[in-house]
Amino acid sequence: MSHTPATESSATAAGAAPGAGRTPADAAEFVEVDTLAGRVRGRWRPTVRRAGDASGGGGAERSAAFLGIPFAEPPVGELRFAAPVPKAPWTGTLGALEFAPTAQRGDPGVTLIPEPSVPGESTLNVNVFTPSPATPAAGESGLPVLVWIHGGGYFAGSPASPWYDGRSFNRDGVVTVTISYRLGFDGFGWIADAPSNRGVRDWLLALEWVQRNIAAFGGDPGRVTIAGQSAGGGAVLTLLGMPAAQHLFHGVYALSGALADVAAARSEAFGRALAEQAGVEPTRAGFGSLPEERVLELQKRATELGPDSLGSIIDDGLPLGPTIDGELLERPTLESLAAGVGRGIPLVLGATDDEFTMAFAEAERKLRWVPKSLLLKKLGMPKDRLKPYLRANADVAAKGTARIAGRFLSDRMFRTALLRVVEARDAGAAASGRADASAGTWLYRFSWPSGTFGFAEHCLDVPFFFDCLDGPAMVPLAGPNPPQALADELHTAAVAFIGTGEPGWPTAHGPAPAAKVWDAPSRVQPDAYASVGPLR
Structure with missing residues (x-):
């Protein structure tokens, strides 16, 4: 089964005025927002009240969820091992009512967090949860924004977890965004003629999307906090140490941050070894000739943990993750922070x-x-x-x-x-x-x-x-x-x-x-x- 974002065959899709033909029941259940690429349709739902507080904690009593909004073109075909390409504008209204495809293919069971996999090609997307899905009026400031980057060792995890739902943050006046990114070898593997750190580039483009669009969802692009756990915590620390990323966020919250800072030589050695095992050249054409399932199989075999490999992981870290490539990531994160970045x-x-x-x-x-x-x-x-x-x-x-x-x-x-x-x-x-x-x-x-x-x-x-x-x-x-x-x-x-x-x-x-x-x-x-x- 494949899931790709689709525009609705409605009066709005045909070019009529927004809301034309809609009933009061529609307005009570659904809400629409204009992004720079096109209109999206989300769904209202109640927020979560604090235990024992019938008033909802004094915060918003309902919020809107916009799920699976693409921020980039599907990373398939010629774009599979390329830098992410911003999503082209669409006509009509895109239904953002269910989670879009995830980069994770089947839950590998590496954590106890429920992180569902969704099949399909359009894996670069964001989910927006907001109590106030409208651009603030002139002179008014938007709500603070939380952007969550999921963990999973840089090879697993999903932004579609029910635990990452923004209901409670919405109740307390925070717009919440969860983002997806390419995982494992597709996102971080060395390929001779491909851009490095493709997963990191996905983070950057998603954060650019937030800067350009979050005001339409009631958020303040000048008050964005990035947060994540495990590999996601490592991701936000990596971004904190990147001079080129400083304009994209204003606070960082790292839970159990696992920095990768993979050495360039180690990343290249891993990529060449994977190509040799697959019997292909270590190029975009070579890896592109392999089915996705084959790359995942080789990746799993190369990264499986055994009783004798723990020491190597402790000393050398993970083989797939943000890599010190001398271009996008010029130096290890700790060196960058000690130099005053962030x-x-x-x-x-x-x-x-x-x-x-x-x-x-x-x-x-x-x-x-x-x-x-x-x-x-x-x-x-x-x-x-x-x-x-x-x-x-x-x-x-x-x-x-x-x-x-x-x-x-x-x-x-x-x-x-x-x-x-x-x-x-x-x-x-x-x-x-x-x-x-x-x-x-x-x-x-x-x-x-x-x-x-x-x-x-x-x-x-x-x-x-x-x-x-x-x-x-x-x-x-x-x-x-x-x-x-x-x-x-x-x-x-x-x-x-x-x-x-x-x-x-x-x-x-x-x-x-x-x-x-x-x-x-x-x-x-x-x-x-x-x-x-x-x-x-």
């Missing part, structure tokens, strides 16, 4: 306490007989840091080998990187000589333990951020009855940051920064990442 843009970043502890959950009983020191050394723990690390994490080590191994992986892959970003931002402010002109950096830890796993695993903070604890597939991730009060608090802080550039707790500076610890109850903690110290 210093005027406020940043919130953080991680869950046990991002990757799930990797050992099934083997927990077997691992209790394995000495902690042996497994940690196998995972790359330097010998001289083993004892200090175990002392600093004595509470976790007491819970067994699986738990301390998971915490070590979480620290190596996520939590130490947060502190490096804080240090780089400090260096960038110092290098400018204008610390007063530098925006704040705020750090958090998500520590509330899942009722299913007993620890704060990867992805757990996402439904709290979106305030969607009543959404589907919540029990496998969070357990029964996750605390709505914590979601209220965290989501409210996110709304404040999107609207004002400040989340409401002290900024992070220096080698021992304070952080907001999201738990029940939450608190601000000095040197909140002290347990990571022995690895730095």
Whole structure:
């Protein structure tokens, strides 16, 4: 089955005045907006009320969803490995009533977030959720805007997740946009005669679309916050470090950001090896001769994780993702931040306490007989840091080998990187000589333990951020009855940051920064990442 955006055969499509032939029932259910490429038709729906608040929290009682609006031409045929091409204008009204095709082909099951795949070719699209789908009147400002970039290791994930719905943000006066981008080899693989970082170019074009069109949906293009989780968190940090992207957003919120910063030589070696396995030249013509299914098969085989490949991933990172190509991405993100790029843009970043502890959950009983020191050394723990690390994490080590191994992986892959970003931002402010002109950096830890796993695993903070604890597939991730009060608090802080550039707790500076610890109850903690110290 294929899904492609289609214009409606209606009076509007025939060129009559907007709304001609429409009934009051149509107006109550549907709403239309003019984008620069053409008119789109969305659907009204009620917003989500805060638990126990019959008034809807004082915010909007309904909002409109516009789903699957194309911002680029379908990346197929001659455009498959090309830079994205802006969507050509259409006539009539485009029905934006259901999610458009996704770059993800089948859910590979890499996260516990429900992220549906939708078949079809027009995979470069945006979804807009807004409480006020109209251009603000003269003299009035639009609503702040959240643009969400999904995660999935740069090879999976979908903007069509029910968790990414903007209902709660709409209730609280924030226009929400979720964007798609090319994944895996199509989006990030090296090809000799193709533009590099095609997935990054998709992000940029989607953000350009937001700048040019969001006012028509009631949003303020001068107050755009980009946010994402995991690879999406890495995406927004990558964009923060790009000089060419600075005009596209005004705040960054990175949840469990996983920077790729793939070395150019590694990216090329991966591309050449994939071509050799496929028996084609490493060119657009060569890869273009392969069915999409074949490329996905080769990609999966080349990136599968085994027990002996964890160390390589920890040390070298993922082989597919934003690449330091010397053109679009001139240098690693941390170097760029330390040079002062993005210093005027406020940043919130953080991680869950046990991002990757799930990797050992099934083997927990077997691992209790394995000495902690042996497994940690196998995972790359330097010998001289083993004892200090175990002392600093004595509470976790007491819970067994699986738990301390998971915490070590979480620290190596996520939590130490947060502190490096804080240090780089400090260096960038110092290098400018204008610390007063530098925006704040705020750090958090998500520590509330899942009722299913007993620890704060990867992805757990996402439904709290979106305030969607009543959404589907919540029990496998969070357990029964996750605390709505914590979601209220965290989501409210996110709304404040999107609207004002400040989340409401002290900024992070220096080698021992304070952080907001999201738990029940939450608190601000000095040197909140002290347990990571022995690895730095």
